[in-house]
Amino acid sequence: MTAATIFYALLFYAAFLLCVIGLVYKIADYARTPAPLKIPTTPAPTTAGGVVLRMLREVGLFESLFKANLWIWLFGFMFHVALALVLMRHLRYFTEPVWFWVAWIQPFGIYGGLAMVAGLAGLWARRFLVERIRYISTFSDHLMLALLAGIGISGLLMKFVAHTDIISVKAFFLGLMRFDWQPLPTQPLLLVHLTLVALLIAIFPYSKLLHAPGLFFSPGRNQADNPREQRHIAPWAAALEKAKP
Amino acid sequence: MAAAEVVAPPLKQYPVIPILQAGAMAHSKPYTANAAIQQAIGFPGELVEDWQNKAVAKLGDLLHKYRGLKVYLDACVHCGACTDKCHYFLGTGDPKNMPVARQDLLRKVYRRYFTWAGKWFPKLVGAEDLTREVLDEWNTYFNQCSECRRCSVFCPYGIDTAEITMAAKEIMDSIGMGQKYSNEIIGKVHKVGNNLGLPGPALLDTLQSIEEDLKEETGQDIRLPLNQKGAEVMVITPSADFFAEPHVYSLIGYAKVFHAAGIPWTLSTHASEAGNFGLFIGNYGQMQKIATRVREAALELGVKRLVVGECGHAWRVAYSFWNTLIGPFDFLDPNYPVPQHICELTYDLIQRGAISFDKSANDKYVVTFHDSCNVARASRMGGIPGGQFEIPRAIIRAAANKFVEMDADSIREKTFCCGGGGGILTDELLDLRVKGALPRMEALKNVVDSDGVNFMATICAICKAQFSKVLPYYKFNMNMVGGVHQLVSNAIRLGPK
Numbered sequence: 238m239t240a241a242t243i244f245y246a247l248l249f250y251a252a253f254l255l256c257v258i259g260l261v262y263k264i265a266d267y268a269r270t271p272a273p274l275k276i277p278t279t280p281a282p283t284t285a286g287g288v289v290l291r292m293l294r295e296v297g298l299f300e301s302l303f304k305a306n307l308w309i310w311l312f313g314f315m316f317h318v319a320l321a322l323v324l325m326r327h328l329r330y331f332t333e334p335v336w337f338w339v340a341w342i343q344p345f346g347i348y349g350g351l352a353m354v355a356g357l358a359g360l361w362a363r364r365f366l367v368e369r370i371r372y373i374s375t376f377s378d379h380l381m382l383a384l385l386a387g388i389g390i391s392g393l394l395m396k397f398v399a400h401t402d403i404i405s406v407k408a409f410f411l412g413l414m415r416f417d418w419q420p421l422p423t424q425p426l427l428l429v430h431l432t433l434v435a436l437l438i439a440i441f442p443y444s445k446l447l448h449a450p451g452l453f454f455s456p457g458r459n460q461a462d463n464p465r466e467q468r469h470i471a472p473w474a475a476a477l478e479k480a481k482p
Numbered sequence: 483m484a485a486a487e488v489v490a491p492p493l494k495q496y497p498v499i500p501i502l503q504a505g506a507m508a509h510s511k512p513y514t515a516n517a518a519i520q521q522a523i524g525f526p527g528e529l530v531e532d533w534q535n536k537a538v539a540k541l542g543d544l545l546h547k548y549r550g551l552k553v554y555l556d557a558c559v560h561c562g563a564c565t566d567k568c569h570y571f572l573g574t575g576d577p578k579n580m581p582v583a584r585q586d587l588l589r590k591v592y593r594r595y596f597t598w599a600g601k602w603f604p605k606l607v608g609a610e611d612l613t614r615e616v617l618d619e620w621n622t623y624f625n626q627c628s629e630c631r632r633c634s635v636f637c638p639y640g641i642d643t644a645e646i647t648m649a650a651k652e653i654m655d656s657i658g659m660g661q662k663y664s665n666e667i668i669g670k671v672h673k674v675g676n677n678l679g680l681p682g683p684a685l686l687d688t689l690q691s692i693e694e695d696l697k698e699e700t701g702q703d704i705r706l707p708l709n710q711k712g713a714e715v716m717v718i719t720p721s722a723d724f725f726a727e728p729h730v731y732s733l734i735g736y737a738k739v740f741h742a743a744g745i746p747w748t749l750s751t752h753a754s755e756a757g758n759f760g761l762f763i764g765n766y767g768q769m770q771k772i773a774t775r776v777r778e779a780a781l782e783l784g785v786k787r788l789v790v791g792e793c794g795h796a797w798r799v800a801y802s803f804w805n806t807l808i809g810p811f812d813f814l815d816p817n818y819p820v821p822q823h824i825c826e827l828t829y830d831l832i833q834r835g836a837i838s839f840d841k842s843a844n845d846k847y848v849v850t851f852h853d854s855c856n857v858a859r860a861s862r863m864g865g866i867p868g869g870q871f872e873i874p875r876a877i878i879r880a881a882a883n884k885f886v887e888m889d890a891d892s893i894r895e896k897t898f899c900c901g902g903g904g905g906i907l908t909d910e911l912l913d914l915r916v917k918g919a920l921p922r923m924e925a926l927k928n929v930v931d932s933d934g935v936n937f938m939a940t941i942c943a944i945c946k947a948q949f950s951k952v953l954p955y956y957k958f959n960m961n962m963v964g965g966v967h968q969l970v971s972n973a974i975r976l977g978p979k
Contacts, residue, residue, distance in 0.1 A: 263556075266552070267549060270546060271549060272550055274802065274803055275802045275806065276860070278631060278859055278860075279860060279861060279867065279870070279895070280862065280868040281862075287867075295640075302563050302636070306566075309561055313561065368502055369565040369577070369580060370560075372583070373560050373583055374560060375560065377606050445557070445558065447556040448556075451553045451556050451557030455550070456550045457634050457640030457642050462862055462867060464803070464806065465805060465819050468805045468809050477767070
């Protein structure tokens with residue numbers, strides 16, 4: 238067992254724990270906090286079914302962003318869809334035997350990797366080229382793009398330039414999942430890739446990546462427009478009411 | 483403080499996103515409420531000692547009470563979708579009027595005190611201590627947001643700057659840094675019953691003189707009853723309707739509709755205000771206390787239906803919040819929506835053929851319609867989403883022959899605020915109001931030039947007051963703006979004399 242194997246095994250356990258604990262805490266916190274008033278951005282669906290459709294359009298198509306700005310939508314949508322594809326492609330390193338659909342999408346995953354980096358490049362370029370977006374960009378906005386671009390580029394390099402021992406990498410991750418550690422190859426490109434991925438997993442609930450769970454809890458999007466039909470009252474507001482003479 | 487110079491930007495034919503002018507509106511801030519105004523509604527009279535800790539504690543309190551605030555402060559990724567959507571940004575070029583930058587004024591403090599990353603790596607994530615400079619910036623720029631929610635339409639996460647502005651105002655009120663205009667008005671409602679401080683006898687006098695004028699004009703006994711027990715409908719309308727022009731023409735329109743349809747109705751002195759500035763300052767308790775007057779008046783007068791006059795934010799509070807704040811309304815007639823907008827009522831009567839129009843009475847007008855922000859993006863009319871757009875337009879089309887739409891990006895859910903909403907309709911902010919009206923004025927100019935539009939109908943007292951004041955700065959006639967029920971009033975058939 239090499240030092241690198243032990244280090245990366247512990248790193249991924251720690252990152253995973255930080256991510257899960259943070260996310261569970263955040264999601265529980267969002268769910269516990271009441272939304273005392275009906276504030277959907279109207280026109281809004283009037284039924285729960287309609288709200289589900291609205292959320293699906295927001296999550297799957299970025300509907301509001303599409304209305305706002307075609308360039309941001311194009312790069313943002315390209316990046317997210319590509320990332321999803323790449324993540325699905327990576328499932329093959331965590332499943333044995335590999336699920337049939339994961340095997341089926343393998344060739345597309347490569348394009349996904351390229352599109353992901355291209356989308357990130359577009360988003361990043363806007364932070365420099367568009368005055369308004371340059372103004373609002375913070376250091377962490379750039380770092381987040383650097384992190385994601387680093388992951389994408391190191392991954393692509395392993396595919397197209399310097400192959401890594403992918404069989405051993407898979408054995409390492411399956412070993413992590415089964416608590417039966419296996420040696421990790423120490424190719425520098427792989428270690429860079431894995432370090433950045435672990436970092437991304439770890440900071441997920443402590444950064445603006447919270448936009449992912451946040452969207453589902455956004456009252457402007459997830460509330461049905463039915464305040465006349467149904468009385469909506471938060472527990473603290475109800476307590477206020479009871480306290481009155 | 484010397485009055486700021488009021489400068490209207492030039493009107494361009496196509497909307498142009500301005501070049502950033504940092505600090506362009508740093509001078510614009512409202513008068514601070516004095517101790518008497520503050521204390522009258524339960525806020526500290528002046529900036530409290532230890533205000534910094536109290537403000538942070540208040541933010542913590544709000545984060546526990548409002549899920550929206552918590553999610554909105556976490557979720558922003560600085561994508562920039564909102565950056566060119568705010569009318570104040572478009573009119574001033576001040577980067578802090580970009581919605582995301584406005585939000586960040588509060589977000590940076592939230593990050594510093596409430597997030598792990600902001601506590602340990604403030605520089606990295608743009609977290610900042612709450613200093614006097616930051617507080618002054620809050621006072622400046624959260625009073626340059628009209629809470630119109632246009633940005634929230636375009637945000638991929640639905641982040642609503644209005645909620646963040648309201649939270650910031652609530653925090654500032656709680657440490658003694660209130661805004662004079664809004665807080666003084668709230669005090670008047672509690673004391674007299676309406677925003678304008680119009681006492682009962684004066685109101686009665688006004689209504690009687692309108693009745694006399696109507697008798698002379700139409701030969702008919704069109705009533706504007708006050709405190710009429712047992713009336714079927716109680717109308718709650720913005721107090722501007724009682725005496726300001728053009729608002730009063732809409733009030734006359736409501737009276738004619740009730741007269742023509744034969745529906746017994748009444749106004750109330752106790753609830754002589756539909757407006758609810760509790761919304762603007764983000765204070766649940768004040769909003770509830772103001773709304774409670776409506777419930778009390780309805781019970782006292784024994785009415786069966788509640789109808790709300792032409793007022794944007796009032797309709798938001800009535801439609802979206804009354805059931806929560808002062809419901810349930812089990813004592814009212816369940817066959818009608820509670821509350822009902824006056825446009826819903828008029829539209830229903832048109833559909834049923836209970837009222838009709840001589841459209842030629844409005845032939846002197848080429849009409850366009852300005853969607854008011856709170857009606858468009860925070861409420862509904864009728865049974866289907868978007869009814870708030872269709873119903874007022876259907877009424878206009880029924881009452882007038884010539885109707886033209888403004889640019890599609892400036893109407894319906896994408897409508898621009900008039901520039902005076904959210905507690906900004908005060909003289910010391912006139913420069914901001916004029917500049918904030920720019921996008922609407924540009925869209926209006928285009929239909930004035932192309933179609934000869936000479937009447938912009940709207941259903942909001944703030945829009946009417948704001949446009950009356952601002953239109954002349956753009957070389958338009960101030961009488962171009964008026965209510966939908968002003969057109970109804972001109973054209974409705976009242977039957978044989």
